[in-house]
Amino acid sequence: MASHTPRHRTGPAPADTPGPAQRSLAPDLARGFMLLFIALVNAGFFLTGPDTVRALANEVVTFVQLTLVNGRAIPLFALLFGYGAVMIMRRVRASGGGWVQARILLRRRGWVLLALGAAHGILLLPVDILGAYGLALLLFVGLVRARDVTLWWTAGVLAAVSVAAHTAWVLSIPVDGADDGGGAAAVPSLVEPSFVAATVERFNEWTLYTPVTMLLVAMPMIVLGLWAGHRRLLEEPRAHLPLLRSAAAWGLGIGVLTGLPNALVAAGWAAAGPRLDGALAVLHDLGGWAGGIGWAALIALLATRWESRPTRTPASTGIPASAVPTDASSPTDLIAGSSHTDTSADTGTPVATDPTHTPAPAGPTSTSSPTGTPVATDPTHTPAPTGTSVPTAPTPTAPVSTGQRTPAPPAPTASTAPPATAEQRTSAPPAAGPVVTAVAAVGERSLSCYLLQSLVFTAVFAPYGLGLGASLGAAGAAAVAVATWLASVAAAEALRRADRRGPAEVLMRRLIRRREPLPRTP
Template sequence: MSQPSRPPSTGVPPVPGSGRSLAPDLARGFMLLFIALVNAQFFLTHSETVRTLTDQVLLFVQSTLVNGRAIPLFSLLFGYGTVWIMRRVVDAGGGWVHARVVLRRRGLWMLVIGLLHGVLLLPVDIVGAYGLGLLLFVGFLRARDSVLLWSAGAVAFTSAALSTVLSLGDVFGASPGDDGPVSAVPSLVEPDFLAASSERFAEWTLYTPVTLLLVVLPPLLVGMWAGRRGILEHPREHLPLLARTAVVGLGVAVVAGLPDALVTAEFLPEPEPVVLVSLWIVHDLAGWAGGPGWAALITLVALRVTERAVRPGGTGSAGAVATAIASVGERSLSCYLAQAVVFTAVFAPYGLGLGASASASGAVLVAVLTWGLTVLLADLSRRFGLRGPAEALLRRLTYARTRLPGTQGEHR
């Protein structure tokens, strides 16, 4: 972190915590709980994860409300944030060329960070996918609203069709009696760190573009559209839209995900492979509705907390909790990477190795405790006025050698 007396390398001033809107940070902070729950279960490499009723209930709730909904939520928020960054560059005196350079440089460094994260810790990485998305699709920020929304729909339709064809193709192409490996990711069961890293490089190279095109891009474009309207920053002006999105989005996610959740939690027997894959496809496609639904619901909660805070004698425990979770959202990259470090240490074969024996509820416990620790550390950082280390590094790399008209020498 730079010293106060040292001039920055960028002409774009940092935004103080008090100047940030609560809703986007609160949504990112809460979303990281979802990411923790999904990734902790991902590290489990054996088939006996459901042992008790508690395991079943937790898996049912997670499959209905979390799995397949976390990345669409995060992707929407990421797209929203790109508009916010472009707006700051323009407000600081730059134009589209400046904004494009800043965003593409940010995307490039995110791709590098994602590669390191994927190779060293977790191959199913989202940072690299977002970085690749910025590099390839930053031009959408200049597109008309109709182009954004129609493109999001077209990409979603194409992705859904491709996912369906590939998934069902795997089922029909499988040999009779072949259940496949317990872990679809070979690096998770590799006992040697260096060998696992080599496996992860190949896995990351494949998963990053696939994740971008099949999962991330549609909500990212919708997030750009929402960012133009400041929907999360000015929720009072968009209450009907937010209410409809929360009810319809989460309603679709729950109803469409229910059959797969019942099977995943072993409340229903596993059906034939074609039916099982079809349930999974419907479940995951509904995540594109669940992500915006969660964003809308959290924004309404943030509005409620904010309005209570401005009343005489306001805030209270709810406001303090929301502020702490929002601190995680403000440091989401650092907290995301910290989660991967903890999960690797706890679950990997060259760590404690619990991925080969932990139950579903055990993974949930590790995820919740890890997320809770990041909440405490992020809130402590907020109190001391500290950025997340990954955010500080990314900002320094992004704005290196960037000088904008009208800002040089004006900001500490």
Template sequence: MPTAPPAPVQGATPVTHRALAPDLARGLMLLLIALAHAHMYLGGHPVGFRGYALDGGALDRLVAGIQILLVDGRALPMFAALFGYGLVQLANRQLAAGRTWPQVSKVLRRRSLWLLAFGFCHALLLFFGDILGAYGLVGLIFVGLVQRADRTVLRAAVAGLVAHVAVMAAFGLLTVSGPKGDTPAAMADPIEATVTRLIGWMGMTPTYFAASVVPAFLFGIWAARRRLLEDPVTHRGLLSRVAVVGTGLSIVGGVPLTLIDTQVWAPGDLTAVSAYALHSLTGIAGGLAYAAVVGLVAARARADRPGTVVRALAACGQWSLTCYLLQSVIFVAVFTPYFGGLSTRVGDAAASGIAALTWLATVVLAALLAPGGRRGPAEVLLRRLTYGRR
């Protein structure tokens, strides 16, 4: 069962009462999300397993290599772990407020269902690589594990890892054997792009994205029961081990695909698919390691008087849903042929630069508006749909 928090709170936690580390992790994670997504708006180039151009210049290949090694397949598991962590926090508050588990389960399912709806709208209007739908779907299916024993959760996580490898291997085989076409973001016809986005989202959400989310989501549930990010000082030793081991596994497992997608190494298809699956599997360790690193940073920061940068990043984390959606709005405005038109005019390096600036803009926006307890508009809407008007 989840460990109840010290003070009962019904509904969403007031912004001023939130723990620092989870929000700090979400704020930093959004930079990785932006970097991982921006190049997916480019078109007109042959691409490798992770969607980076194979005919880019030296700087483009360097940026692609760094991101494949350190960002791609690492940001999504980090986000998934934080999602599982947050789901337990939400359940704890409801239980501490006197609700029964069936009542809490209903709230969690309602929130997950609305996340799925958010994901559909996100894909319909903006981005085929939406991940909100996968979180909503996973929350709907696995919400019962929030109150199951640790052993059951960890067994499910191991099963999820096996399924993850199988799904990634299947997608790797499709990559080496299937036709290569432009991403929806690079299509000149907005109607065609919309239809393609929805088809891709409906196909990838219950398969590729769900398989990527489940293992880290379950490990996040396990971590939340121990309050690893809410009390990082007490758990500094465990967080340090996760950070070191997870980062090491992530880098070692990411090297083969990095060499392949930057065209330093050209193995056979079977080896390439194996490298792709290994990259994705070890990326789960990397995502958990990144969350642990942020916990260690939070352990060193003064919770009562964090610095300006820490406060700004935490504010971005408090507005994580709004900032995530804003990234897509800006990318559509900048890259798509029927708006900014940069999708076929810039390379991976420039796209990553735009991604970093976009993330920085959302950090500044959240830092300016979040103080005083103001929530992001997407957070307000999700909260209203989940809890009603109270």
């Protein structure tokens, strides 16, 4: 039997080694901010009136959205999806598992995402992204450990297939074809007056939309996210500042240039025939890949600046010193469930998820195990090399001097502080301002916030709800989207202050780790 040791051609990139312990701000901030873009796009999708651009405000909103927003958020989330898959594999390996265990865990996440996406798409919104990402994980999980050259070739081939498919669609448009004047004809579920009838239509739409979105829109960026994950571009942005600056400038520049012509036509400020209009729409969508990369790089640069500010001490935040986090973040909340705590091998045994953690002798600092049971660990301790004398922990019968003064009576230090809660173990005391912290809280609970948006939009726009989709214009839909996003920011910040995950994240973890107990939070 051949050895199961991974060969170089399929192994991870050389930079794929355990990284920093503290949770990175960039992935959370990117998800939280780009959910505003998702809200703007989905709210406009619900509009079914014959003329949604009928006033100057509508024209301005349409122009801005098609230039900067539409088609840029989904590619960014796809990049984060691939990035998070690499982090999950890295955590499994760091905790002693192998590729078999990582593949089982990733495929389990893919099935759960596909199921949640089906429920979301059939009941609420057929243009669902969860199912597309879950399907991609199930079909292309082997790419998670592919070499750089394989990833680049795969991304190029998938991008070429997408361009060819879009070009064929443009060529199929009659030159003298007439514009249908609205989006409802292409999405019949939006105009169904009955929830049951709309659900039947959404089932047909979701089954078609999901594989098309996965293959033609998401996959090139997912593969690129795998490469970025091996290089830790978002976890260690300071090590890649030149690359991030170039990506931000070129990505946003290309995104704006490719979106501008379509934005002018859609806003009514320029005219184009049916085939030219279709070609401009395709150019706009393909430019969304560059725009998504540009937004991701820009947010990473901003996060680097905010993270460089002095971090507030535990005393100023009310968090005990023992609650300072020691586990890294995984940008997978929306796309693969919360990865804040331990993952599991195929046997269902809890394993550590901190890729930088080195087991230490029992020390005075108390924290919690994955099952919620307090265990003695010291997150700042690094074992000395073999043969080096290491101070041992004091015992009741034979105390050993550690070289540190022990106050009497004991002060409320790390040795006497209560165990850290789940949220304290996974979220660093915010060094950025309160607005940035609140937006990052949305990113940590992005699955819950994404589903909340669909619930609100269905209630406001659907014919069996308030029915405003038939009467509002682009500006009105944008106002609803912004208000919904702000409400999700407030809700996510309240959950962060209460040390709680989002309800959808808790459900996701229970479905993925159904054989293991879930750590309890107060």
